[in-house]
Amino acid sequence: MDTRTNxxxxxxxxxxxELAGRDSVIEDAAVALDRIRNGLSAKCMTMxxxxxxxxTVLLGRIAMDAEARGMSTVQxxxxxxxxLAVLLAAPxxxxxxxxxxxxxxxxxxxxxxxxxxxxxxxxxxxxGDMEIGFDSEREPGIADSGxxxxxxxxxxxxxxxxxxxxxxxxxxxxxxxQYLAQLELGALIAALHQAAQRQLPVTMVGAGLxxxxxxxxxxxxxxxxxxxxxxxxxxxxxAAARAIERPAEALGVSYxxxxxxxxxVEPGPPP
Ligand SMILES: Nc1ncnc2c1ncn2[C@@H]1O[C@H](COP(=O)(O)OP(=O)(O)O)[C@@H](O)[C@H]1O
Ligand SMILES: [Mg+2]
Numbered sequence: 001m002d003t004r005t006n007x008x009x010x011x012x013x014x015x016x017x018e019l020a021g022r023d024s025v026i027e028d029a030a031v032a033l034d035r036i037r038n039g040l041s042a043k044c045m046t047m048x049x050x051x052x053x054x055x056t057v058l059l060g061r062i063a064m065d066a067e068a069r070g071m072s073t074v075q076x077x078x079x080x081x082x083x084l085a086v087l088l089a090a091p092x093x094x095x096x097x098x099x100x101x102x103x104x105x106x107x108x109x110x111x112x113x114x115x116x117x118x119x120x121x122x123x124x125x126x127x128g129d130m131e132i133g134f135d136s137e138r139e140p141g142i143a144d145s146g147x148x149x150x151x152x153x154x155x156x157x158x159x160x161x162x163x164x165x166x167x168x169x170x171x172x173x174x175x176x177x178q179y180l181a182q183l184e185l186g187a188l189i190a191a192l193h194q195a196a197q198r199q200l201p202v203t204m205v206g207a208g209l210x211x212x213x214x215x216x217x218x219x220x221x222x223x224x225x226x227x228x229x230x231x232x233x234x235x236x237x238x239a240a241a242r243a244i245e246r247p248a249e250a251l252g253v254s255y256x257x258x259x260x261x262x263x264x265v266e267p268g269p270p271p
Contacts, residue, residue, distance in 0.1 A: 029065075030066070036169050044206065048209075048213060048229050049210070074092050075173040078180050085119065086123065099163070115158035116136070185216060
């Protein structure tokens, strides 16, 4: 095979040439996000599955579709020992800046930016030497209490109010949720819960390893009612075949049926 034209590009989170077998998840996520933008309720969809099943590429696809429909996406990947506040600050800022530049209703976005300024400052005080590389005006008394749960609640509320004024939704895409410490996951769930109670257009689409379900339940007892956990498993054989055949078809190449069917699934003879 010519390496210049080889359509297959496996790798963690690398979008496949053909995202096979996930149409219903993509559609359900789109429905949930459209509901949220319209001020209706929907649970936070969270993809659960083992490593390599395709959670990250699915999350990326849902985010891309949401952006195409005019939503403000904030895409982050949690890391072991990483701070949620630090992860969210920079991408959220660029979304709010983009909103504030639109002439109509820019005030709400500018206010949300000041709330973010307060949040970042409180975060710096809380964690000491923080690696958030910007300073901005602040909104005294909002998002600066030093309690992550409280401050994140204020931040998501202000972001949601700005999104509402701009007819959009702020959608947090959080990958590798299992890495969030209980305190951070709890604060995130509580902040999303508050936004939902106010019917603000703020939500999350998440992904994580199976322990994420138990972690969320431990962090907040009502997590189950906030999230819709979606189990992502291996592709069925039809979708798996499509994932292999379609990219080759696009190059005018086809596989012998045997080559596709014996796609590593059948156990070989013992050595
Ligand atoms: N539906 C799919 N069809 C074809 N390839 C896929 C599909 N889902 C995932 N892949 C491929 O599988 C690999 C692992 O996907 P990834 O999203 O990183 O998994 P996870 O995040 O669950 O560990 C990537 O190379 C990706 O392109
Ligand atoms: Mg992944």
